Amino acid sequence: MTGDFLALLEKGPVVPVSAVGAGPTALQATTVFAFHCAEGVLIAGDHRATAGNIIFSDRTEKILELDSHSLMAIAGVPATAFEMARTLQTAFEFYRRSQLQPMTLPAKLRALSKLLRDNLPATLQGVGAVAPIFAGVESRQPEAKPLIFFYDPLGAQFEAAAFAGSGSGSGAIKSVLHYLENWGHPRPVELPLAEAVVLANRLLMTAAEFDSATGGVRPEEQEFATLKLLSRQGARTITRQEQTRFWKDSRRD
Amino acid sequence: MIEEPYRWLEAIANRREYIGERLKSGTPVFALSRPEGILLLGVGQGQSKVFEIYDRHAFGALGHPVDIEKIRQAAIEAAHLEGFARSARDVTLRRLISFSLSSTLKNAFEQVFAPPLIVEALFAELGDSPAQDSLVRVHYDGDHHYETSGVLAAHNEFQAEAEARDWIRSVLQPSDSLMHAAGICLVAWQALTGKTAFAGLTVPRKPVLQVPGKVVEAALLDRHAPGPVHYRALDLK
Numbered sequence: 001m002t003g004d005f006l007a008l009l010e011k012g013p014v015v016p017v018s019a020v021g022a023g024p025t026a027l028q029a030t031t032v033f034a035f036h037c038a039e040g041v042l043i044a045g046d047h048r049a050t051a052g053n054i055i056f057s058d059r060t061e062k063i064l065e066l067d068s069h070s071l072m073a074i075a076g077v078p079a080t081a082f083e084m085a086r087t088l089q090t091a092f093e094f095y096r097r098s099q100l101q102p103m104t105l106p107a108k109l110r111a112l113s114k115l116l117r118d119n120l121p122a123t124l125q126g127v128g129a130v131a132p133i134f135a136g137v138e139s140r141q142p143e144a145k146p147l148i149f150f151y152d153p154l155g156a157q158f159e160a161a162a163f164a165g166s167g168s169g170s171g172a173i174k175s176v177l178h179y180l181e182n183w184g185h186p187r188p189v190e191l192p193l194a195e196a197v198v199l200a201n202r203l204l205m206t207a208a209e210f211d212s213a214t215g216g217v218r219p220e221e222q223e224f225a226t227l228k229l230l231s232r233q234g235a236r237t238i239t240r241q242e243q244t245r246f247w248k249d250s251r252r253d
Numbered sequence: 254m255i256e257e258p259y260r261w262l263e264a265i266a267n268r269r270e271y272i273g274e275r276l277k278s279g280t281p282v283f284a285l286s287r288p289e290g291i292l293l294l295g296v297g298q299g300q301s302k303v304f305e306i307y308d309r310h311a312f313g314a315l316g317h318p319v320d321i322e323k324i325r326q327a328a329i330e331a332a333h334l335e336g337f338a339r340s341a342r343d344v345t346l347r348r349l350i351s352f353s354l355s356s357t358l359k360n361a362f363e364q365v366f367a368p369p370l371i372v373e374a375l376f377a378e379l380g381d382s383p384a385q386d387s388l389v390r391v392h393y394d395g396d397h398h399y400e401t402s403g404v405l406a407a408h409n410e411f412q413a414e415a416e417a418r419d420w421i422r423s424v425l426q427p428s429d430s431l432m433h434a435a436g437i438c439l440v441a442w443q444a445l446t447g448k449t450a451f452a453g454l455t456v457p458r459k460p461v462l463q464v465p466g467k468v469v470e471a472a473l474l475d476r477h478a479p480g481p482v483h484y485r486a487l488d489l490k
């Protein structure tokens with residue numbers, strides 16, 4: 001009666017991948033990032049999944065709601081990442097229902113860290129590495145603000161002061177965000193939602209310019225990034241209609 | 254003892270008597286299928302009687318708090334394992350009750366050398382419309398039945414429970430608000446616990462939603478909730 005869903009699963013690691021030696025080229029998914037804006041944390045992802053130089057899909061959803069107060073952005077091998085997200089979704093809800101209280105933010109962070117560590121064999125074999133971003137807010141504390149964390153593929157967890165990025169296209173995005181955070185007027189953390197949404201799409205278009213594994217964002221054709229906002233009230237999706245409106249408004253300025 | 258059929262039957266009869274005695278202090282819980290969702294209501298003294306089980310599932314019970322907790326945990330574990338292995342839509346009351354909870358209760362009841370589970374329960378599953386909702390009454394011995402009228406009560410006296418169900422059905426209108434429906438349940442609750450007759454019982458125009466000295470607990474499996482989780486506690490104040 002510990003509320004531990006993983007303990008219910010009978011066999012060892014939740015994401016067992018036991019490939020030995022060189023296997024087929026793994027699917028990968030990039031680019032995701034998150035930054036603080038005036039209304040909370042905006043977390044964004046492109047839509048492209050690649051296998052080597054092959055574009056496998058341009059419609060991949062990489063920003064996943066784990067529960068009403070937690071978001072995960074996945075970069076790396078989708079098969080492993082989606083299974084991790086599904087495990088966490090079930091584990092968080094199982095804990096909340098069985099223990100009659102929500103899991104704390106540190107416990108959620110720890111749960112993701114443990115899954116990454118359990119995935120170590122696949123990571124070392126090069127077929128299942130995942131480097132996610134986690135955004136969460138402590139639902140039990142009325143004054144708590146949403147926070148951003150990023151992980152290395154072995155499970156180490158770091159809190160991001162202003163932004164975090166992961167995936168092959170994240171280098172360009174982190175460079176721009178670093179510049180804006182230090183010398184921008186306004187800084188990303190000061191941007192209202194509409195401007196933050198436009199910035200997120202432009203950042204992904206910039207990354208796609210230099211990274212072939214980033215794509216699927218074409219605002220002129222109403223194909224936008226996956227964007228979710230995490231605020232004190234919880235997580236919500238920024239819809240295509242909202243993004244279209246914000247994008248059009250930005251073009252008028 | 255179990256080699257002698259008569260003694261086994263006697264042991265079972267004693268067990269029913271014992272459970273009946275222990276359930277006497279329990280108070281009823283209700284589930285109503287409404288256009289807004291499924292309303293669940295119970296009245297306690299600090300301990301919860303209405304619980305969330307899964308995305309579209311809830312549970313209400315009377316009995317020993319430890320036994321209620323055992324059934325609640327068993328239901329939550331079975332539902333989450335099923336939802337994880339397959340999908341949330343594959344979690345159904347029919348499978349949950351028939352293949353998991355009912356047999357657990359029956360086994361516990363018939364193991365005459367072990368303490369029985371002292372619990373009378375109801376389960377609710379939210380559908381896309383009231384006609385697709387499922388309400389199931391589950392007894393301490395694993396016996397269960399599906400209620401198709403949209404009104405279900407669980408109590409320690411089955412005749413009175415049936416009368417309460419019929420009375421609620423007769424006074425409840427589809428257009429009634431959730432608060433009014435909760436008020437009707439509370440009138441029935443007062444009648445069941447006070448052992449007063451339902452004949453001639455009327456519903457006050459302004460529903461009374463409090464019971465002095467007790468905690469009224471209500472929840473809604475909200476048909477129009479935007480996300481996957483439909484359960485939410487209702488504030489009746």
